[in-house]
Amino acid sequence: xxNIAVLVSGGGTNLQALIDSEKRGEIPxxxxxxxxxSNKEAYALERAKNAGIExxxxxxKDYSTPEEHDEALVSVLKDHQIDMVIxxxxxxxxxxxxxxxxxxxxxxxxxxxxxxxxxxGFYGLKVHEAALEKGVKVTGATVxxxxxxxxxxxxxxxxxxxxxDGDTPEILQRRVMEQAEWILLPKAAALISExxxxxxxx
Numbered sequence: 001x002x003n004i005a006v007l008v009s010g011g012g013t014n015l016q017a018l019i020d021s022e023k024r025g026e027i028p029x030x031x032x033x034x035x036x037x038s039n040k041e042a043y044a045l046e047r048a049k050n051a052g053i054e055x056x057x058x059x060x061k062d063y064s065t066p067e068e069h070d071e072a073l074v075s076v077l078k079d080h081q082i083d084m085v086i087x088x089x090x091x092x093x094x095x096x097x098x099x100x101x102x103x104x105x106x107x108x109x110x111x112x113x114x115x116x117x118x119x120x121g122f123y124g125l126k127v128h129e130a131a132l133e134k135g136v137k138v139t140g141a142t143v144x145x146x147x148x149x150x151x152x153x154x155x156x157x158x159x160x161x162x163x164x165d166g167d168t169p170e171i172l173q174r175r176v177m178e179q180a181e182w183i184l185l186p187k188a189a190a191l192i193s194e195x196x197x198x199x200x201x202x
Contacts, residue, residue: 012044030193
């Protein structure tokens, strides 16, 4: 069984989708054993506690450099024997040291069809604001492996979502979550955890 850590910064709706999916038996090779938040106010921590999952808080501002923050984060994950990392609305950019500690074992959900509206500065509502401003007719979500380039890793899954007349960034955000993010992220978690489980069995 692959131990999964989910990194969060906010409300944790994607975390909830993962927890629910695991409960339904859809991630048979993986188990969420730790939720790490970038701030102690994140409601995602409550979701984790309600599901009986251990939590930790590692704040960027408690460290003088990004490298020290990454080292502290890796240390917490290693202490919990974490095999795989899921970024679920995690707003800190992870550096080379962290990525090197979990090569091809970190997945991220991004609320657009990469390569559109992605990279540094594109997160949360900003992505949906940009899509509406541009006037695109279709948006969606992408799950990808994480490398040193923000939103630049290998794409695992994408799902398109139609933009409708009268959409606001908030309405569009909700539709992309319901129709794409909450479906793709558990699917990717199942895929990568199965691959890692098979590797460990060899």
